[in-house]
Amino acid sequence: MGAPHTATVVPPGFALQGKVAPPGSKSITNRALLLAALANGTSRLTGALKSDDTRHMSNALRQMGVTVDEPDDTTFVVTSGGYLQAPEGPLFLGNAGTAMRFLTAAVATVNGDVTLDGDAYMQKRPIGPLLDALRAGGIEVSSATGCPPVVVKGNGSLTAKTFEIDGGLSSQYVSALLMLAACGTAAIDVKLTGKDIGARGYVDLTLACMQAFGASVEVVDDVTWRIAATGYHACDYVIEPDASAATYLWAAQALTGGAIDLGVPDDCFTQPDASAQRVIAAYPAMPAVINGSQMQDAVPTLAVLAAFNNTPVRFTELANLRVKECDRVQALHDGLNAIRPGLATVEGDDLLVAADPALAGSHCDALIDTHSDHRMAMCFALAGLKVSGIRLLDPECVGKTYPGYWDALRSLGVTVNMAERSA
Template sequence: MTAPARIDGVRLTPVTAPLTGSVRLPGSKSITNRALLLAGLARGTSRLTGALKSDDTAHMAAALRDMGVSVEEPDETSFVVSGSGRLTAPQRSLFLGNAGTATRFLTAAAALADGAVVLDGDANMRKRPIAPLVEALAQLGIEAAAPTGCPPVVVAGKGGFEGGKVVIDARLSSQYASALLMTGACARGPVEVELAHAEIGAAGYIDLTLAAMRRFGAQVEQLGNRPAWRIEPTGYSAADVFIEPDASAATYLWAAEALTGGRIDLGMSAEAFSQPDAKAWAVICAFPRMPAVIEGSQMQDAIPTLAVLAAYNETPVRFTGISGLRVKECDRILALSQGLNAIRPGLAREEGDELVVEGDPALAGQERPCRIDTFDDHRIAMAFALAGLKTAGIVIQDPDCVAKTYPGYWDALAALGVELTFGA
């Protein structure tokens, strides 16, 4: 029951029984993109299994191919990546859609190419800030320019750089720091990466980056108790990597369990995930008595899930520490507020960069005809599908946008017994 491309909307028929069954989650987007890049920078052939195949990872793989890396796809969850430890300048601009992870990681890695690299994306990507990373690259002697502060970015690749120290403001995105850390191992000398501010969005993703780097042979150490790391100029060696399932994707199924009183086997316990969004499990388990305040800075991609779940909570929930959601695939704070208020006026409100969801358990079983504008954002579409499990009349616009990270999402819901009407 996969949604055909460019379909207008999908309506879910509310379920009348607990959702039960098993779902095979896609591989982690975060880990897949890190592993793809590091395998592309490594000497030799790496095999990545359990990987995510989606729009985001397809853009990363295509960009690596354009820079001289062999990327084969023997099956639906594997990549075989062969590289020489060098990148060549592409013959064309690298088009990366709205793949923020790939754009940021490759902006730094482009310094290793032997010529100019242009990185661009779609209209949404051209609104996503890249200036802090461009400014940080200049500290390492790498010439890069993004006149609007957002893509397109032009990097004057010179086959590498000498090394040195860089201080990065990663408050908007930890991906800026991750990009520098991963590229640092390919410098000609040691690189020190220090955060200008200790508080950053989703600091746990730095841990994912460091673990991936070490898996490919990097030598990196934290400098004391400071948010700073030293990377030795080892380059990378090929490795075989199994990629764990995507924790952000798991949050939708965990929330579906909570909303319906169901039991969905994901093949992996919440405690076994290494990704930061798995922290959402504890909050979901508290439903319908979620905490009055949820600090979301360390699980930002789970906030859409939690916000829609909070609409059915017994008491109001305030989400704090989520300013970074303003510069995701869309302004997610605005999208969540607008979508929740479409279901019931006054259900949510923005207060600065915080979101308050009032909570209204009576919405379950009601009919509230509305169309949810997803802003072409996969997480908005997947999160609001949860509301459709309990409230009739909700139409999710542009359902095929879930292909960005979870192409099989609608199939998974259908397999659990959810009735979907496409073209609604």
């Protein structure tokens, strides 16, 4: 039998109890990997995530002359001269959005041309605003479509004085420019052209990580940071568990009335998606309106949970979800309606989940297209805890950020059946 093509979660019929340690934070791991690569010396990153996304980042850094050792399943040891070298060939980054955006900025420091490319999904993900900001800062960049592949022509020196970006489009653009800015020949201001940031909490994560690696950041005003030309210094850095991954476990606990020990207190997370815990704890009386802009990766979890809530839920400010690994607003709409027609509707960038507690214990014949998006696979697996018959396409895509997801569910007593998709 070949690789499985569908997964079916069998409703357990009992409260899930046990201990599951979430993997390390993807967001923090990829930031720390890049900053360690830009730092002179050896950095030890512990508690790190090993997944498709971090593999693409670490492999790209290796292509640019950085030594990245992996002594165990949760550690990276990164040794660098404090700079990136021009790679011999293109950097292939799969569908790793953080790696693509962060490296597109970082390779501006390379002396030579760098091509960054990804898979078919990545080639549809916009990066034009970041390229415009780099170009305005004097960096030669090009893309035929406004999406990858991207070509950056570096001269080994960063002389920009200012980078300006609309942070409302993606916090990753802001983070990419902030991390690059410490590599300048003089201080660089990173300015927002508007006051909104797609997920400000992720920018705070970036700044904290930069400062741990020796960067000096001055907050000039609400929309401007001044980054000194310090470069980065090697350090040992501990990465916290992934809050986005934790949302699936919190939701599984809520849906089954269980008690899942994550090994860390709920309030230990500094990542934005951790705010979803309070919303999940309110189930089955979730708020009538949930603003998804500051906890974007938690929205799929919350939307599936809302399907079983006592009252309808409207999710607002989801525009950024349309340019993730897939159009998550549409994918959530389609998946929920495959479970029960009329369960979800879309109004602009809002998602309305009708909510139907009577779904629990029902059966459906739903084949849900995950669009090879790890978050679609993991969130709709939660629906399988309460509704039988749900089949998920491409379950292996969870490897992007949580390779052990299916094993985690099994460790709690959940049956997960993998099968070839019938023709």
